[in-house]
Amino acid sequence: MRKFLKEAARSQDEKRFNQYEAIIDMLERTNPEYQPDWDEVAARWLDLIRPVWYEKLQQPRNRPLLLKDIRRELTNKGFEFGDHVIREFKSFPVLPSADERVSACIIGIA
Helix, strand or coil: HHHHHHHHHHCCCHHHHHHHHHHHHHHHHHHHHHHHCHHHHHHHHHHHHHHHHHCCCCCCCCCCCCCHHHHHHHHHHHHHHHHHHHHHHCCCEECHHHHHHHHHHHHHCC
16 A cells, blocks of 8 residues: 555655545554454455456466465555555445443344
8 A cells, every 4th residue: 555655655645645645544553443454455455356366366477376466466456456446445344432332232232
């Protein structure tokens, strides 16, 4: 994401820059009221990288394919892939606050 952010800054694309920055902010935010739904984040990310992952799996390998093995291919796609990331994370998956989750558990038990 940071590489896409730098590309947007370098090309002076303010709209993309702001969108990448918002995604990074949501991923790094430490506010407990805005806890990312990591399950959903992972599912969306895997959906995004699946075509590149599958392509790499078709090539002969001596070891298991790791996510870091496809990083270069993804970042080399530039804004083409970056735009897919923006579309997929336009609405960022966030868990309800801890209070709401605890309340739901209590109501579920009662």
